Amino acid sequence: MKSSFSPLIRRIGVAFAASATLLLGGCSTLQPLPRLIENPQIPQQWGAHHSDNVRSIELQDWWQSQDEPELAELIEAAQNVSPTVATALARIEQSRAQQAQMVSKLLPELSATASSSKMHAPLYSGTYTQNQTGVQIGWVLDMASLSGVNTASARAQHESAQAQWHDARILIAAEVADLYHASHICRQQLELAQKAAASFGESERLTRLSLQAGMASNMALASARTNAADSRARLQQQHATCDIQLKGLVAMTAKSESDLEKLLLPVWARESTPTPFAISAIPAQSLAQRPDLYIAERDVLQAQAKVVQAESARLPRLSLEGFVGYGNFVFAGTTTNASTWTFGPLAVNLPIFDAGKRAADQLAAEADLRAALVTYQARVRQGVREVEEALVLLNSIEQRWLESRIIAEQARVALGSSRNLLQQGMINRLEYEDSQRQSWLADSTARTLDLERHRAWITLYRAVGGGFHPSTPSA
Numbered sequence: 001m002k003s004s005f006s007p008l009i010r011r012i013g014v015a016f017a018a019s020a021t022l023l024l025g026g027c028s029t030l031q032p033l034p035r036l037i038e039n040p041q042i043p044q045q046w047g048a049h050h051s052d053n054v055r056s057i058e059l060q061d062w063w064q065s066q067d068e069p070e071l072a073e074l075i076e077a078a079q080n081v082s083p084t085v086a087t088a089l090a091r092i093e094q095s096r097a098q099q100a101q102m103v104s105k106l107l108p109e110l111s112a113t114a115s116s117s118k119m120h121a122p123l124y125s126g127t128y129t130q131n132q133t134g135v136q137i138g139w140v141l142d143m144a145s146l147s148g149v150n151t152a153s154a155r156a157q158h159e160s161a162q163a164q165w166h167d168a169r170i171l172i173a174a175e176v177a178d179l180y181h182a183s184h185i186c187r188q189q190l191e192l193a194q195k196a197a198a199s200f201g202e203s204e205r206l207t208r209l210s211l212q213a214g215m216a217s218n219m220a221l222a223s224a225r226t227n228a229a230d231s232r233a234r235l236q237q238q239h240a241t242c243d244i245q246l247k248g249l250v251a252m253t254a255k256s257e258s259d260l261e262k263l264l265l266p267v268w269a270r271e272s273t274p275t276p277f278a279i280s281a282i283p284a285q286s287l288a289q290r291p292d293l294y295i296a297e298r299d300v301l302q303a304q305a306k307v308v309q310a311e312s313a314r315l316p317r318l319s320l321e322g323f324v325g326y327g328n329f330v331f332a333g334t335t336t337n338a339s340t341w342t343f344g345p346l347a348v349n350l351p352i353f354d355a356g357k358r359a360a361d362q363l364a365a366e367a368d369l370r371a372a373l374v375t376y377q378a379r380v381r382q383g384v385r386e387v388e389e390a391l392v393l394l395n396s397i398e399q400r401w402l403e404s405r406i407i408a409e410q411a412r413v414a415l416g417s418s419r420n421l422l423q424q425g426m427i428n429r430l431e432y433e434d435s436q437r438q439s440w441l442a443d444s445t446a447r448t449l450d451l452e453r454h455r456a457w458i459t460l461y462r463a464v465g466g467g468f469h470p471s472t473p474s475a
Contacts, residue, residue, distance in 0.1 A: 048391035060467030134325015153305030160298035170466030289465035411442035
């Protein structure tokens with residue numbers, strides 16, 4: 001059995017190979033899809049100012065470079081539990097499966113078969129049994145040389161899924177960092193709001209005493225009471241803002257509120273400064289690292305593949321089948337062994353009339369390709385705009401932040417002078433309280449710009465791709 005079955009498999013294999021060589025000898029597999037996108041109006045250099053004095057940092061390591069281990073821990077925790085990241089990972093697995101399907105379509109399909117039947121034969125006055133086992137072979141030959149197109153399309157889809165995963169992680173990191181820094185500044189602002197509320201309360205008390213001594217009016221007391229009530233309301237609002245930000249981090253990281261408070265306590269007590277990073281002076285190099293543009297480019301390549309597929313649907317289709325197996329016949333107690341093989345049918349499917357369906361499919365695919373190209377070019381222009389706007393915003397905030405530090409420092413100097421004047425009896429306590437509040441207000445404004453500065457760097461981080469590298473888009 002074995003000696004007769006193996007040669008048959010070799011013969012059928014040789015027959016298939018010979019047929020493929022004869023039928024496809026004049027065809028060549030299409031190379032991976034060519035790049036259709038050629039310089040969609042990318043400027044030669046950035047119009048907005050960007051500093052060349054900061055060191056270059058790999059953006060995927062930017063969070064670790066900021067000496068904020070708590071931030072890096074929260075980002076990792078949020079990415080691990082993010083449904084957006086999980087969905088992106090699922091798309092990667094689906095794209096891998098589709099890649100495997102595309103490869104499988106290029107190869108013959110083999111399936112094992114086994115059958116047994118018993119039949120009555122009146123002519124021979126008896127029954128006989130027929131048993132058969134074998135391998136069924138089917139192959140749709142690539143007459144239109146679609147193998148390269150299909151595999152390139154599947155590869156583009158897989159690369160797009162990888163970029164979506166990176167984009168999801170970048171978005172989560174930016175959102176966590178925004179909440180992290182907002183919580184940090186909020187706690188500092190809360191401390192200042194507590195001081196301001198206590199100061200306005202003291203001013204109200206002193207004004208009431210002055211009124212009792214005949215040295216202040218009812219209008220002055222009413223104004224002091226209004227300011228004290230307003231400061232207490234602002235303090236409550238600040239409390240609520242800080243609590244909401246903490247609960248936002250709880251939702252994003254899946255950590256308990258008590259664990260987060262323990263983690264962030266040292267953060268709230270220290271100063272935080274963003275680590276600047278340099279971007280490429282050549283816009284094309286920066287834009288090449290944006291996941292959304294990479295995805296849009298993959299969409300163009302997939303749309304082109306669909307055009308080629310629609311064109312091939314109007315061409316003849318050739319399929320080849322075969323069978324090789326072993327069987328036996330049992331009749332009247334006698335067993336007859338036999339091996340069988342078939343080569344064919346070799347079938348040609350030639351489209352003749354379909355009421356214009358295939359032509360319409362091709363026109364639709366070409367329209368989708370044009371739309372994908374326009375979308376890609378629009379995304380490039382939007383990418384340039386986002387980077388330019390981020391640079392303008394960052395430059396503006398950096399200048400305002402420097403001025404706010406000067407104002408806060410001078411307000412502290414003025415407060416020191418007021419303290420000396422109070423000790424010398426040259427001003428009263430009410431005037432000193434007002435000087436304190438002016439200093440705290442200047443400090444509050446500077447801290448607000450601290451947060452805006454952090455956010456401006458995060459915006460630029462996202463605008464230039466957040467460390468995505470198309471050459472190594474792996475999950």
